Amino acid sequence: MNTITFDLALTSSGWARWRDKRLSYGTIQGKGSGMARVHGILLDVQRLVEGADLVVLEGYSFASRGRAIVSLGEWGGTVRHWLHAGGLRWVEIPPACRCRYATGKGNASKEAVLAAAIRRLSYEGHSHDEADALWLLHMTLDATGTPLVKVPETHRTALAKIDLKYQPKLGVDP
Secondary structure: OOEEEEEOOOOEEEEEEEEOOEEEEEEEEOOOOHHHHHHHHHHHHHHHHOOOOEEEEEOOOOOOOOHHHHHHHHHHHHHHHHHHHOOOOEEEEOHHHHHHHHHOOOOOOHHHHHHHHHHHOOOOOOOHHHHHHHHHHHHHHHHOOOOOOOOOHHHHHHHHHOOOOOOOOOOOOO
16 A cells, blocks of 8 residues: 655654555655745645555644644645545545554653664664654554554554545535
8 A cells, every 4th residue: 555644743743654565755845935935835735645545643742832833734734635535545644543553651752763764774863753754654664564563562552543444525515
């Protein structure tokens, strides 16, 4: 299954893709401000999603504060609406589940998740955004029966909280 995952943010969104049994990953850098930035990032997301059977988004982080909450909500809503309107299959994984799968702790720090990616996934980078997207991808592949890495069973309990059977309901009036 061709799958792409996103750790959505307005300055640097991480993505990871499993396509034709090949792994790739990177970041999308937000440029400008306001809706111009949202539009530019969305164009990159649209390009990356092309050909995907499943899109996985990290859920909202409720630790955000101030104006960031509104901006992240607008950005996340824009992507979710675009996926829904396009009839694309997408699901959401809560940040605590990603943390638990990566480290065994649902409240793990960004640094601990990155360190786990370096150790368990042989990730050679230093981007928290890429590391998060890679963990989302590995979780999804594990949940669909095609794991690329072995994680402890205690970490795998995070898989029980994700539903990969989501199908968009098109033609529903808002």
